[in-house]
Amino acid sequence: MRTKRQLGEDIRSARRAVLVVNAHARRGRKLYGTARAGLLAAGFTLLGDHPVDRPAELERTLEAAAGSGADLVVVGGGDGTISAAARVLAHRDIAMGLLPLGTTNNFARTVGVPLDLGAAVATLASGEVVDVDLGVAGDLFFTNHVGVGLSAEVMRKAPPPLKRIAGRLAYPITALALLARHRPLRAVVRAAGREHEFLTHQLYVANGGFHAGRPITADAHADDRLLVAYPVGGPARRALLLETARNASSGERRTLGDEPFLAVGELWLETDRPARVEVDGEPRGRTPLRIGLAANALRVMAPAGTLDH
Structure with a gap:
C-alpha cells in the first residue's frame, strides 16, 4: 500500500481515473456528460467510463474499476451509490473521488467535498487523500x-x-x-x-x-x-x-x-x-x-x- 501522500501525488501527476456514475438516478443521468467533460478538462485520463443504468450492475462495475490500474475511482451518485462504492474500495490501494449527485449527500458533507459539481471536480484535481472510518453492521x-x-x-x-x-x-x-x-x-x-x-x-x-x-x-x-x-x-x-x-x-x-x-x-x-x-x-x-x-x-x-x- 502506498502512503496517502504517495497516492495523492500519483493522482495529481498521472491522473489515471475511472468514472462510475449511477445513471439510473435522475441527476446522475442528467449530469453524467457534464461530469465526464469536467474530468477530461481537468487533465484526467479515463481508463474506464461507466454510466450505470441498472442498479444490479453497480457492484460489478465498481469491482472492475478497482482492478483497472487507476489510482482514483470517481463515483457519481447519492448516498446509496457512495456506500456501495465504499464497500468495494475499502482497504484497497486506491482512492475514491466523490461527485455528490444525490439529494442529501451526507457522506460528501461529512468529508467536506463541495456539493457543486464543478467544485467537486476541482477537488479531485487539487485535493489530498485522507483516510476515513467506515461503520461495520454485522460484516x-x-x-x-x-x-x-x-x-x-x-x-x-x-x-x-x-x-x-x-x-x-x-x-x-x-x-x-x-x-x-x-x-x-x-x-x-x-x-x-x-x-x-x-x-x-x-x-x-x-x-x-x-x-x-x-x-x-x-x-x-x-x-x-x-x-x-x-x-x-x-x-x-x-x-x-x-x-x-x-x-x-x-x-x-x-x-x-x-x-x-x-x-x-x-x-x-x-x-x-x-x-x-x-x-x-x-x-x-x-x-x-x-x-x-x-x-x-x-x-x-x-x-x-x-x-x-
Whole structure:
C-alpha cells in the first residue's frame, strides 16, 4: 500500500481515473456528460467510463474499476451509490473521488467535498487523500448510518410508483402513513461495559456528521473513531415528529456530550422483538446486531486541509 501522500501525488501527476456514475438516478443521468467533460478538462485520463443504468450492475462495475490500474475511482451518485462504492474500495490501494449527485449527500458533507459539481471536480484535481472510518453492521461496511425502527419499515414499504413521482418526498409521506400503526421498540444498547435502554419508534447509529442533509452534532465526523447512537423521540408518535424537527434545526448547536447521544467505538444492539434494519437506506436484516468501526478503512480525495487523523 502506498502512503496517502504517495497516492495523492500519483493522482495529481498521472491522473489515471475511472468514472462510475449511477445513471439510473435522475441527476446522475442528467449530469453524467457534464461530469465526464469536467474530468477530461481537468487533465484526467479515463481508463474506464461507466454510466450505470441498472442498479444490479453497480457492484460489478465498481469491482472492475478497482482492478483497472487507476489510482482514483470517481463515483457519481447519492448516498446509496457512495456506500456501495465504499464497500468495494475499502482497504484497497486506491482512492475514491466523490461527485455528490444525490439529494442529501451526507457522506460528501461529512468529508467536506463541495456539493457543486464543478467544485467537486476541482477537488479531485487539487485535493489530498485522507483516510476515513467506515461503520461495520454485522460484516457489512457503511458510510453513514444504521436505522432501526420506522425508517427500516419505510425503506421496505415506500411504493415504487410514489418514489418515481415524488422522489425522496416518498419517504416522509410513507413514514407518516406507517407511523399511525407503528409500535415503539424497547432497544438496549450495550457498549463499554454499560447498558442503555430506549423506548422509541426510531434509533440511529451514525458514522459521520450528517443525517438527512443536516448536521447530527457540531463535533461528529467520519474520522473520529466513534459511532453515535441516538433515539429520535420516545414512545409517543408525536415525540418522533417533534424530535425529527429539532434535530434538523439544531444539530449544528449540539455536541456528542449532549443527551441523548451515545458516542462509542462498538456496540451490541438488541430490541424487545426482532426489528428490521436499514443500512445507508437499504434493508439489511434484523436485530440483534453488532455494530463496530473499521478505522481508516477508506481513502477519499478531499479538499486540501481536511482533518485527517
